[in-house]
Amino acid sequence: xxxxxxxxxxxxxxxxxxxxxxxxxxxxxxxxxxxxxxxxxxxxxxxxxxxxxxxxxxxxxxxxxxxxxxxxxxxxxxxxxxxxxxxxxxxxxxxxxxxxxxxxxxxxxxxxxxxxxxxxxxxxxxxxxxxxxxxxxxxxxxxxxxxxxxxxxxxxxxxxxxxxxxxxxxxxxxxxxxxxxxxxxxxxxxxxxxxxxxxxxxxxxxxxxxxxxxxxxxxxxxxxxxxxxxxxxxxxxxxxxxxxxxxxxxxxxxxxxxxxxxxxxxxxxxxx
Amino acid sequence: xxxxxxxxxxxxxxxxxxxxxxxxxxxxxxxxxxxxxxxxxxxxxxxxxxxxxxxxxxxxxxxxxxxxxxxxxxxxxxxxxxxxxxxxxxxxxxxxxxxxxxxxxxxxxxxxxxxxxxxxxxxxxxxxxxxxxxxxxxxxxxxxxxxxxxxxxxxxxxxxxxxxxxxxxxxxxxxxxxxxxxxxxxxxxxxxxxxxxxxxxxxxxxxxxxxxxxxxxxxxxxxxxxxxxxxxxxxxxxxxxxxxxxxxxxxxxxxxxxxxxxxxxxxxxxxxxxxxxxxxxxxxxxxxxxxxxxxxxxxxxxxxxxxxxxxxxxxxx
Numbered sequence: 070x071x072x073x074x075x076x077x078x079x080x081x082x083x084x085x086x087x088x089x090x091x092x093x094x095x096x097x098x099x100x101x102x103x104x105x106x107x108x109x110x111x112x113x114x115x116x117x118x119x120x121x122x123x124x125x126x127x128x129x130x131x132x133x134x135x136x137x138x139x140x141x142x143x144x145x146x147x148x149x150x151x152x153x154x155x156x157x158x159x160x161x162x163x164x165x166x167x168x169x170x171x172x173x174x175x176x177x178x179x180x181x182x183x184x185x186x187x188x189x190x191x192x193x194x195x196x197x198x199x200x201x202x203x204x205x206x207x208x209x210x211x212x213x214x215x216x217x218x219x220x221x222x223x224x225x226x227x228x229x230x231x232x233x234x235x236x237x238x239x240x241x242x243x244x245x246x247x248x249x250x251x252x253x254x255x256x257x258x259x260x261x262x263x264x265x266x267x268x269x270x271x272x273x274x275x276x277x278x279x280x281x282x283x284x285x286x287x288x289x290x291x292x293x294x295x296x297x298x299x300x301x302x303x304x305x306x307x308x309x310x311x312x313x314x315x316x317x318x319x320x321x322x323x324x325x326x327x328x329x330x331x332x333x334x335x336x337x338x339x340x341x
Numbered sequence: 342x343x344x345x346x347x348x349x350x351x352x353x354x355x356x357x358x359x360x361x362x363x364x365x366x367x368x369x370x371x372x373x374x375x376x377x378x379x380x381x382x383x384x385x386x387x388x389x390x391x392x393x394x395x396x397x398x399x400x401x402x403x404x405x406x407x408x409x410x411x412x413x414x415x416x417x418x419x420x421x422x423x424x425x426x427x428x429x430x431x432x433x434x435x436x437x438x439x440x441x442x443x444x445x446x447x448x449x450x451x452x453x454x455x456x457x458x459x460x461x462x463x464x465x466x467x468x469x470x471x472x473x474x475x476x477x478x479x480x481x482x483x484x485x486x487x488x489x490x491x492x493x494x495x496x497x498x499x500x501x502x503x504x505x506x507x508x509x510x511x512x513x514x515x516x517x518x519x520x521x522x523x524x525x526x527x528x529x530x531x532x533x534x535x536x537x538x539x540x541x542x543x544x545x546x547x548x549x550x551x552x553x554x555x556x557x558x559x560x561x562x563x564x565x566x567x568x569x570x571x572x573x574x575x576x577x578x579x580x581x582x583x584x585x586x587x588x589x590x591x592x593x594x595x596x597x598x599x600x601x602x603x604x605x606x607x608x609x610x611x612x613x614x615x616x617x618x619x620x621x622x623x624x625x626x627x628x629x630x631x632x633x634x635x636x637x638x639x640x641x642x643x644x645x646x647x648x649x650x651x652x653x654x655x656x657x658x
Binding site for chain 2: 080081082083084085086087088089090093094096097098099100101104105106107167168171172173174175176177178179180181182183184338340341
């Protein structure tokens with residue numbers, strides 16, 4: 070072949086019909102989430118703990134612990150749901166940090182080099198899965214445990230009672246909020262052990278320990294902490310809680326905005 | 342290109358302009374400028390730690406340059422509306438979640454661009470992973486991981502392919518296969534840019550060479566020119582009058598060695614000169630040939646000062 074023939078070689082034309090879209094990124098994250106065994110195991114654990122623990126505790130309420138009220142009945146029912154939120158948070162962290170620890174983030178961000186679409190689609194897909202799963206779980210647990218509590222001194226409550234439906238839905242919202250917070254923490258820290266440690270230590274445990282500190286301002290600040298901000302929306306009777314319903318939603322929004330803002334800036338700026 | 346109205350950049354060009362990348366105090370890539378053209382396989386050669394991977398990561402936007410530009414088709418990688426059909430990249434062998442199957446990994450990537458499932462099966466068959474596509478990638482050998490990486494790179498049927506050490510871990514059959522595959526892809530008018538620290542591998546695959554050492558450009562040339570320009574060529578002479586011939590050839594800049602009786606290896610001169618000298622003195626020659634240096638020799642010579650980790654013999658006594 071002559072030099073002239075070499076340069077006249079026709080230019081290759083790649084396929085034109087494909088486009089990177091946000092819908093595509095959502096579908097990709099959906100595929101990725103369900104193609105890992107850990108997703109199924111962790112969500113199964115969450116379901117078993119939420120339902121099982123709620124039923125077990127509701128079935129064994131000691132008579133002397135029976136200081137009535139809708140929130141006491143709810144607390145017994147939802148004991149397992151709160152615990153399973155930890156499973157959900159860990160899974161949320163792993164959806165991001167698992168990509169960094171295995172290197173698959175390089176494939177993901179080569180396909181979607183603007184990067185932020187990956188963060189939003191992960192959060193949306195995981196948030197939606199958690200919302201659907203826990204709506205089912207929370208209501209199932211509620212009806213099961215209220216049936217068990219019916220004969221006890223606490224007595225069951227019904228969804229028609231004042232604030233109960235809102236509090237039950239509040240439990241779902243709280244878990245979705247914690248799941249979304251976990252995804253953002255994973256995106257900020259990028260390391261599984263670090264992010265899980267941060268979540269358990271700073272989000273879950275620190276606010277409880279902080280109340281033991283001798284300074285008054287700490288006690289005032291504790292209800293606003295990211296791990297506590299959602300507490301009010303899960304209560305039927307909010308009259309004695311530190312944050313009002315509106316403040317509770319507001320602070321959940323603030324913490325999510327801060328976490329995702331930081332995650333987005335870091336994702337854009339850091340090398341992969 | 343005249344009157345085509347396609348701007349300054351040729352379609353399929355990879356352009357690196359004054360690219361510098363520092364990690365803390367360490368400079369991985371230092372003011373690197375070169376271009377990679379479509380239609381041929383271009384090799385990216387350099388010792389380990391020379392900055393090859395960093396440069397390739399900068400091209401696909403994973404690492405942001407400290408200064409300078411890396412562009413494909415005249416644009417930054419993140420500006421593409423369909424990155425997977427513009428550039429296919431194999432960066433590190435295992436850019437896959439170990440718990441996911443090869444099929445699901447490819448499917449998840451295909452979904453982002455709306456690439457159909459049919460194409461996923463096509464690339465799986467193309468790289469020969471059909472049997473294991475449903476297995477978790479954690480159990481894959483290095484060679485299987487490389488094949489999956491190549492499948493990912495080819496998924497969008499892109500015009501530009503960037504492959505970082507694609508031959509690593511492949512068995513001899515696999516090496517032969519990828520060599521033919523890459524040449525075929527280049528013959529279709531695609532840009533093929535592959536890195537290696539194995540000079541012998543690139544010599545058989547690439548037509549053009551970019552050589553770097555310690556982050557700097559050392560050579561941007563064709564493989565043929567690179568070898569003849571940098572390799573030490575020697576004239577090998579077999580003669581019954583070798584000792585006499587050596588005396589006549591000796592002069593400034595000419596080095597003569599005699600590995601065995603009756604054989605001379607002369608450097609610093611040419612075969613024609615040796616032949617004329619012999620004729621002028623009536624000496625008999627049995628053999629006269631030029632040994633061109635190998636790509637390996639040329640590479641060693643060029644990078645002699647640019648090897649980052651040099652083993653020393655000091656202290657080994």
